[in-house]
Amino acid sequence: MVTMSKSKVAVIKCDTYDYDQVYAAVEAGLNLLGGMANYVTEGEKILIKPNVLIGSNPEKCVCTHPSVFRAVGTILKNMRVTVSYGDSSGFGKSEANMKRAGLKQVADELDIVLADFNKGTVVSHKEALLNKRFIVANGVLESDGLISLPKLKTHGLTRFTGAVKNQFGCIPGLNKGQFHVKLANPFDFATMLVDLNTLLRPRLYIMDGIMAMEGNGPRTGRPKKLGVLLFSSDPVALDSVACRIINLNPEYVPTSKLGEKAGLGTYHPDNIEVIGEDIEPLIDKSFEVVRKPVIPVSSGWLRTFIRNQLCPKPTIDESICTNCGKCVKYCPVKPKAVNWHRGDKIRPPTYKYEQCIRCYCCQELCPEGAIFLRESLPGRIFNR
Ligand code: SF4
Ligand code: SF4
Known part of the structure; x- marks a missing residue:
């Protein structure tokens, strides 16, 4: 009988973003996986991919913290690899976003170059389950390998955003x-x-879960201390362990089963070896996240009807909205599902839910946290 080796996820406690402590924790996590030398070789070009959804003060917990970035960057530089970094944010100029996130300052100090995430090249992916053609940022394609630094946050569309989702940038x-x-x-x-x-x-994923984001994530939720860093070369397993820490069934995250089907990794606890900390004492049952399966609906009138009945509706709190128009600008459907339907821009935008595909980009990118996901009564009953 062939015995499959388990996916390893290293979990290290770290209660603070104090740099010395973060560095020690990153080093300890890497040592449990055999060291960074297991993943990179001297002379290679390695890209660090933090989560920079949008440039934001590190205290808001929207982005991977600069201390984690600094620790990983320092370790890579000491290994004599050429290091670059980058992410394609929701909007705005890459450099300005990196500066607001506190990453540019660290990168400049360490001589880490900002990679080109503005332009991309078409790449085919024959083995893909569904999407066989991607436009990938040139900065990614010019590197020999990636080190992904996801941030542990809630997400309207996928329940949780972690290691697998981080590559969307x-x-x-x-x-x-x-x-x-x-x-x-x-x-x-x-x-x-x-x-x-x-x-x-x-090649490797290092998740910043020291201060996570709960509630109305991934941009305007509440910072929540979990005090952990997670390390793995298996992003599905890493996300699965992170889900267990926030008391979320990994099966509720759509990439778990699909990731296993594609051979990307495993979400089954029996197939994962957690090394370092025992995660039981780290589990936070009070972490605010939607603990329900995602509803699988797309287009077509019946599906649109079902979606309108069952899927949470993005809703604007007019007392918070500043009428900035970003939700309108970044709504991807035509005609726009959120727009100045009242005919002026003095009052907040409104929704036409029959046009809305529930991608939640508006909620994700609203700078004021004015958009909430409101569940309908049928949705509450169906999803109990
Ligand atoms: S993005 Fe937010 S603050 Fe701006 S108009 Fe839309 S709801 Fe209002
Ligand atoms: S959820 Fe998506 S489709 Fe619906 S209004 Fe918001 S951005 Fe537009």
């Missing part, structure tokens, strides 16, 4: 929005994310 600019329109069913979208990971195959 390797698709430059507005090309990302088209996937929401083309793949309106969240499971199709998740399959595309898995395909992207089997194409790019980051």
Whole structure:
């Protein structure tokens, strides 16, 4: 009988972003996996891919923290590899976003170059489950390998954003929005994310879960201390362990089963070896996340009807909205499902839910946290 080796996920406690402690924790996690030398070789070009959804003060917990970035960057530089970094944010100029996130300052100090995430090249992916063609940022393609630094946060579409989802930022600019329109069913979208990971195959994932984000993530949720860093070369297993820590069934994250199907990794606890900390004492049952399966609906009138009945509706809190118009600008459907339907821009935008594909880009990118996901009564009953 052939015995499959388990996927290893290293879990290290770290209660603070104090750099010395973060460095020690990153080193300890890497040592449990055999050291960074297991993943990179002297002379290679390695790209660090943090999560920079949008440039944001590190205290807001939207982005991978600069201390984690600094620790990984320092270890790589000491190994004499050429290091670059980058992410394609939701909007805005890459350099300005990196500066607001506190990453540019670290990169400049360590002589880490900002890679080109503005332009991309078409790449085919014959083995993909669904999406056989991607436009990938040139900065990614110019590197020999990726080290992915996801941030542990909640997410309206996928429940949780972690290791698998982090690579979505390797698709430059507005090309990302088209996937929401083309793949309106969240499971199709998740399959595309898995395909992207089997194409790019980051060598290692180091998740920043020291301060996570709960509630209305991934941009305007609440920071929540979990005090952990997670390390693995298997992104599905890493996400599975992170889900267990926030008391979320990994099967509720659409990329889990699909990732296993594609051979990207495993989400089954029996097939994962957690090394380092015992995760039981780290489990936070109070972490605010939607603990329900994602509803698989896409287009067509019946599906649209079902979606309108069962899927949470993005809703604007007019007392918070500043009428900035970003939700309108980044809504990917035509005609726009959120727009100035009242005919002026003095009052907040409104929704036409029959046009809305529930991609939640508006909620994700609203700078004020004015958009919430409101569950309908049928949705509450169906999803109990
Ligand atoms: S993005 Fe947010 S603040 Fe801006 S108009 Fe839309 S709801 Fe209002
Ligand atoms: S209104 Fe919001 S959730 Fe609906 S399609 Fe537009 S961006 Fe997506």
